[in-house]
Amino acid sequence: MSEVRENGTEKEDVRDAVTKTTSRRNSTISISDKSQAQVKSQYKVGKPNEGRSSTAELGKYVAIDCEMVGVGPNPDNDSALARVSIVNFNGDQVYDSYVRPKEMVTDWRTHVSGITPKHMVDARSFEQAQKDVAEILDGRILVGHAVRNDLDALLLGHPKRDIRDTSKHPAYRKLAGGGSPRLKMLAEEYLGLKIQEGAHSSVEDARATMLLYRRDKAAFEREHAKKWPVRVTTEDTEKGSNQNKKKKKKKTRKR
Secondary structure (H helix, E strand, C coil): CCHHHHCCCHHHHHHHHCEEEECCCCEEEECCCCCHHHHHCCCCCCCCCCEECCCCCCCCEEEEEEEEEEECCCCCCCEEEEEEEEEECCCCEEEEEEEECCCCEEECCHHHHCCCHHHHCCCEEHHHHHHHHHHHHCCCEEEECCHHHHHHHHCCCCCHHHEEECCCCHHHHHHHCCCCCCHHHHHHHHHCCCCCCCCCCHHHHHHHHHHHHHHCHHHHHHHHHHHCCCCCCHHHHHHHHHHHHHHHHHHHHHC
16 A cells, blocks of 8 residues: 555545444444454554564554553552554554563553563563664654653653644544543544454554544644644745745836
8 A cells, every 4th residue: 555645545545444424423434344354454464573564664654552561569550661563654564562671570461461471582672662663753743542651651752743642632532521532432433443352452553543543634634733833944934035026026127
């Protein structure tokens, strides 16, 4: 699938896998005759812990999700990164890695995280995963659900103007009475997808997050423009000024 679909035909791309239906809340996207397994087959599915994909294109937009484990004497409150996954605009897996926590793991949270001790055998160091992710995010629009938690786990920052957070999208927050909605709830209500039925998959969650962004991309960008108006650089101002001067000179010559 080509990244060209980022610029104007993303709705057609979504329709390849899903159909639009009308719900009591809004126009939603739901699975039609295809099963969820068939829908997933449209993506370039990478292997778990593959690292950077050698085939999936990055493009302008990426979505991220992380899985955490409990560490130290208070594992219910203290967490550490154990897996990080990134997909591109089309939902293709571009990065996936298990990550070795530096702290002692005292609760693997397997029923939620899907992480077990065996996954740590070939896991990457925190520093390596952090470096890999930083390179991927550089200069790109980052989509996530409560994405600040993922960035904090990675000890990374990202320009706020380049973040699109589905947990903060006004239209989606209505579903939770104005609060922060759960990703599982949004995926089922607006995409017709059932996720997080058992242990979570960070790849699946990142994919659902990207679909939620694409579903209402125009509204996301309108809200974003209110907070981050287009910047007019000095260079742009000078170009505009020079162009106006040239027009005035041309008019003078005609006289």
